Amino acid sequence: MTPEMTPVATPFFFYLLSGLAIIGGVLVITRRNAVHSALALIVTLLAVSGLYLMLYAPFVAGVQIIVYAGGIMVLFLFVIMLVNIERTVKERQFNRIWPAGVLAAAALLGLFVSVYVKGKTLLSDPVTGKPLWPDPTISLPDSSNTQQIGVMLYGNYMFAFEIASLLLLVAILGAVIMAKKRI
Amino acid sequence: MAEITTLHYLVVAAALFVLGVIGVLTRRNVVIVLMSIELILNAVNLNLVAFSRMWGNLHGQVFSVFIVVDAAAEAAVGLGILIAFFRNKETINVDEIDLLKW
Numbered sequence A: 001m002t003p004e005m006t007p008v009a010t011p012f013f014f015y016l017l018s019g020l021a022i023i024g025g026v027l028v029i030t031r032r033n034a035v036h037s038a039l040a041l042i043v044t045l046l047a048v049s050g051l052y053l054m055l056y057a058p059f060v061a062g063v064q065i066i067v068y069a070g071g072i073m074v075l076f077l078f079v080i081m082l083v084n085i086e087r088t089v090k091e092r093q094f095n096r097i098w099p100a101g102v103l104a105a106a107a108l109l110g111l112f113v114s115v116y117v118k119g120k121t122l123l124s125d126p127v128t129g130k131p132l133w134p135d136p137t138i139s140l141p142d143s144s145n146t147q148q149i150g151v152m153l154y155g156n157y158m159f160a161f162e163i164a165s166l167l168l169l170v171a172i173l174g175a176v177i178m179a180k181k182r183i
Numbered sequence B: 001m002a003e004i005t006t007l008h009y010l011v012v013a014a015a016l017f018v019l020g021v022i023g024v025l026t027r028r029n030v031v032i033v034l035m036s037i038e039l040i041l042n043a044v045n046l047n048l049v050a051f052s053r054m055w056g057n058l059h060g061q062v063f064s065v066f067i068v069v070d071a072a073a074e075a076a077v078g079l080g081i082l083i084a085f086f087r088n089k090e091t092i093n094v095d096e097i098d099l100l101k102w
Helices: A010-028 A034-054 A060-085 A086-090 A098-121 A142-153 A158-179 B004-027 B030-055 B059-089
Strands: none
Touching: A010 A034, A010 B004, A010 B030, A034 A060, A034 B004, A060 A086, A060 A142, A060 B030, A060 B059, A098 B004, A142 B059, A158 B059, B004 B030, B030 B059
């Protein structure tokens, strides 16, 4: 990486954005009102898109803002308005077996932590002695990120791209048929 | 402060993933369960982009674009099912969705 490309205050922005993302996530799963959850989720999505920018992925960051924050969250808010019933705010928010759910999630977190700790120390490459997760020092040609992703989408990933468009078509049809009163 | 490595991003993604799992397993409101699924998908996306940065190629970013497509399809169909269900049963609580339970 050339010196003039070195970003400023990277740790500060990383901790700021990841803190925002995690606080937003906590609010999503704890708020009573679904609208508040949706707004917290928007904060999380924007923070994660900032993290994408820090990872030199401007195209994914743009897609995140446009598709997630602009499209999917509007859909969520519309559905919340359609099915908003007053009594859901007043009644129990967590199901009866929530301790089991939290326990399972804690076990999953323990699994992640153990994998990361082992990956940092034990699973280093025995030949070169490098850690399994090296520092991100390989520079990406960030000036033409979108162009390169486009070339890859229409090159290597042509078939997957077409399947994805078919999936979207099926999802449109499915959503319309599901939400229609009489077909 | 120390340099931000891939592991830092992986830890953030793991935290978001676990928060999403807690939301899916404990909340009763279907809309919030679907939002928790979005949290999980975001965590996976963050991992993919971090690994893409680590290896210096763009495959991870292309994968994350596909996951965004998948999330859009899932949200559309899931919310359509939710509207159809709400029209029939007047509730959006997960534990009252038991039509297939014998």
